[in-house]
Amino acid sequence: MWTEKYRPRSLDDMVNQEEIVNRLKSFAKAQNVPHCIFAGPPGTGKTTAALCLANKLYGPGYREYVMELNASDERGINVVRETVKTFARTRSIGEVSFKILILDEADNMTSDAQQALRRTMERYTETARFILIANYSGKIIEPIQSRCAPFRFTYLAREDVIKRIHHISHDEDIKISEEGIEAILEISGGDLRRTINILQTAASVGKPIDDETVHSVVGRANPYDVRQMMLTALNGDFAEARKKLREMLLKYGLAGSDVIGQIHSETFRLNVPDKWKIKLADTIGEIDYRLIQGSNEEIQLSALLAKLVEAGSEIKRGH
Amino acid sequence: MHVPWTLKYKPETLDEVVGNEKARKQILQWVQSWDKKPPKKRALFIYGPPGTGKTASIEALANDLDMELVQSNASNYRTAEAVERFAGRASQYGTLTGKKRLILFDELDGITGSADRGGLRVITQIVKKAGNPIILIANNAYDPRFSTLRRYCQLIQFRKPTKTQITRHLGKISAKERIEAEDDAIGLTAERASGDVRSAINDFQALAQGKKRLTYDDVSWLSSRDRKEVIFNTLGAIFYSKDILDAKRAADSADVDLDMLFEWIYENLPHQIKDPKELAATMDMLALADIYRGRIRSTQNWTLMRYFVDFMTAGVAASWSKRSSGWVSFRFPSRIMSMSRSKADRAMLSAIGMKIGRRCHISSARAAKDVIPYLRVIFQNSDEMKAGLSGWLDLDEDMIEYLTSKK
Numbered sequence: 001m002w003t004e005k006y007r008p009r010s011l012d013d014m015v016n017q018e019e020i021v022n023r024l025k026s027f028a029k030a031q032n033v034p035h036c037i038f039a040g041p042p043g044t045g046k047t048t049a050a051l052c053l054a055n056k057l058y059g060p061g062y063r064e065y066v067m068e069l070n071a072s073d074e075r076g077i078n079v080v081r082e083t084v085k086t087f088a089r090t091r092s093i094g095e096v097s098f099k100i101l102i103l104d105e106a107d108n109m110t111s112d113a114q115q116a117l118r119r120t121m122e123r124y125t126e127t128a129r130f131i132l133i134a135n136y137s138g139k140i141i142e143p144i145q146s147r148c149a150p151f152r153f154t155y156l157a158r159e160d161v162i163k164r165i166h167h168i169s170h171d172e173d174i175k176i177s178e179e180g181i182e183a184i185l186e187i188s189g190g191d192l193r194r195t196i197n198i199l200q201t202a203a204s205v206g207k208p209i210d211d212e213t214v215h216s217v218v219g220r221a222n223p224y225d226v227r228q229m230m231l232t233a234l235n236g237d238f239a240e241a242r243k244k245l246r247e248m249l250l251k252y253g254l255a256g257s258d259v260i261g262q263i264h265s266e267t268f269r270l271n272v273p274d275k276w277k278i279k280l281a282d283t284i285g286e287i288d289y290r291l292i293q294g295s296n297e298e299i300q301l302s303a304l305l306a307k308l309v310e311a312g313s314e315i316k317r318g319h
Numbered sequence: 320m321h322v323p324w325t326l327k328y329k330p331e332t333l334d335e336v337v338g339n340e341k342a343r344k345q346i347l348q349w350v351q352s353w354d355k356k357p358p359k360k361r362a363l364f365i366y367g368p369p370g371t372g373k374t375a376s377i378e379a380l381a382n383d384l385d386m387e388l389v390q391s392n393a394s395n396y397r398t399a400e401a402v403e404r405f406a407g408r409a410s411q412y413g414t415l416t417g418k419k420r421l422i423l424f425d426e427l428d429g430i431t432g433s434a435d436r437g438g439l440r441v442i443t444q445i446v447k448k449a450g451n452p453i454i455l456i457a458n459n460a461y462d463p464r465f466s467t468l469r470r471y472c473q474l475i476q477f478r479k480p481t482k483t484q485i486t487r488h489l490g491k492i493s494a495k496e497r498i499e500a501e502d503d504a505i506g507l508t509a510e511r512a513s514g515d516v517r518s519a520i521n522d523f524q525a526l527a528q529g530k531k532r533l534t535y536d537d538v539s540w541l542s543s544r545d546r547k548e549v550i551f552n553t554l555g556a557i558f559y560s561k562d563i564l565d566a567k568r569a570a571d572s573a574d575v576d577l578d579m580l581f582e583w584i585y586e587n588l589p590h591q592i593k594d595p596k597e598l599a600a601t602m603d604m605l606a607l608a609d610i611y612r613g614r615i616r617s618t619q620n621w622t623l624m625r626y627f628v629d630f631m632t633a634g635v636a637a638s639w640s641k642r643s644s645g646w647v648s649f650r651f652p653s654r655i656m657s658m659s660r661s662k663a664d665r666a667m668l669s670a671i672g673m674k675i676g677r678r679c680h681i682s683s684a685r686a687a688k689d690v691i692p693y694l695r696v697i698f699q700n701s702d703e704m705k706a707g708l709s710g711w712l713d714l715d716e717d718m719i720e721y722l723t724s725k726k
Binding site: 001003004042047051068070071072073104105108193194197198200201204205206217220221222236238239242246250251252253254255258287290293294295296298299300302303305306307309310312313314 | 585589590595596598599601602603605606609610612613616617654657658661664665668673675676678679680681682683684685687688689690692693695696697700701704708711712
């Protein structure tokens, strides 16, 4: 994958997050790293920064001193008790006196596991430093936050993303038009991982890339359409809308929270009276809350679709 | 006690095995080639989905060639030591009876990392210098654990037999059992097994044993026809009772468990209730019932069950006018079907997600959501990128097929 091929290997290669990079460099120079939290949206270089820091500290053989765990796949308390602890307590044999443990997607750890982690972090500070990576630092328990140096990653600036696209397309010998680049930017925002995935997918078509190619591959990759599902419900066809919903959840593996997030942002772009938008936002919020509490995704979202059916018919009657 | 038909009708000779004719022939030739001199690759690695006759073929072959079959399967320990004890000696010397030996390591997928550590390494060593033919069997030969071992083996793939082949086989069994079975009934049983002969025979026995006749309906409704009527009456009472107490009582007389009853109501609600306002109100009741189900799960307090029942029965009944626009028949919950159908899909997604996660520093869930959709388009567009990425991610053939197929 190009996302890996073009992942920066050293801190100097990182195109953005300048301040963060500078601070990390000074850590490396002092050969001392505090526990850290890297927080920020996807595709902004959090994991890359952690790996580059390790590279700078330990050199090319850094893998020996670094353990990378993905908290979403290994999020239970047992992982902390066993894997993490075993790694943390053995002393490093190299020049640097500690090892680094990178916990990716740490906001997905259970709170039990986080509690256990807090003790481990304290106890083995001498032999291991933790870098916690998360989209939302708020999902990490307070006591851990207070033990870590916080770093806020932000979306990449437009020019930086464009520079990266040019660099890769030059290296891969592909042609891409201005409109093509614009289209990618519009879809991916400042998320560099998404940008590169779209670029590689567009390149697989084997032609010069323009905006049409970009839209066509993105459409093929994401054939579900939340807006279409909402319009179907507003038009009164509940059974069909429910079928579409089921397809998103089961076939494409979307999480209920993804679907409701998209429903929410689409709501304000719908062609319905403003007072209905607000009414719907209230219902959406309620359903969102229910999902967080662990209710069944399809049932709750179906109830929301039924509300849209009702809204559609009220609006038609001029209410 | 009855004998399982899978045993009773186990193939005695290689010719009786269902399907995979070419693969069977290759196995026979390879084993026979040992009579002249040991072939370059001293083991056969047979792989394919469950129930396609891999083990059965080897057992039948040993029978045909009058060889002594020495087997080790997942129920044995397969640590390095145990394997050495088992096969080390067996592969070096002939038997007391003078029969030739055939060594079989079955269910290799079952070798676990920790308990059977080293087992695969020893098997590989044994294969390299084997004095007797060795057969290895697994569902997936392209599992990375087998990558070294695979190099020293000739690979033979078993595929799923067709519906026609399985139908023919079930037909033979029903003749021997003197069961008069409708062609449709056998056909449907064969189809439901989707290529797994063992499960087809098991199903067939469950449906047909002790019967003189087997009809299509027996198979399609799994021998319980009145179940359909009972659930329809229950649903009728829930949707159309004038008194909400009757709706509540209907849940007690239901022939299915409460979760399943919920699914029936949820499936049929939009087909019975057309008015938008009433649809929203009744769906709200189901969502409320679902919240109570969640509360029961998180608190483990089962007395809350009564509220779950209240809202899905009386709640629905009380929230609409029951002015039916004409008789609409009830249907089977399609969600149940889609969930079981997509189960394999989801398992595949997460397996591929793991592979990507290992390479790209992300979780399997994020990979499934963010990367696989693009990977799919890439695989369908460019064979070159497909080949490169498959190798880099270490995808097996099923995964590649899954990503490439358009569906």
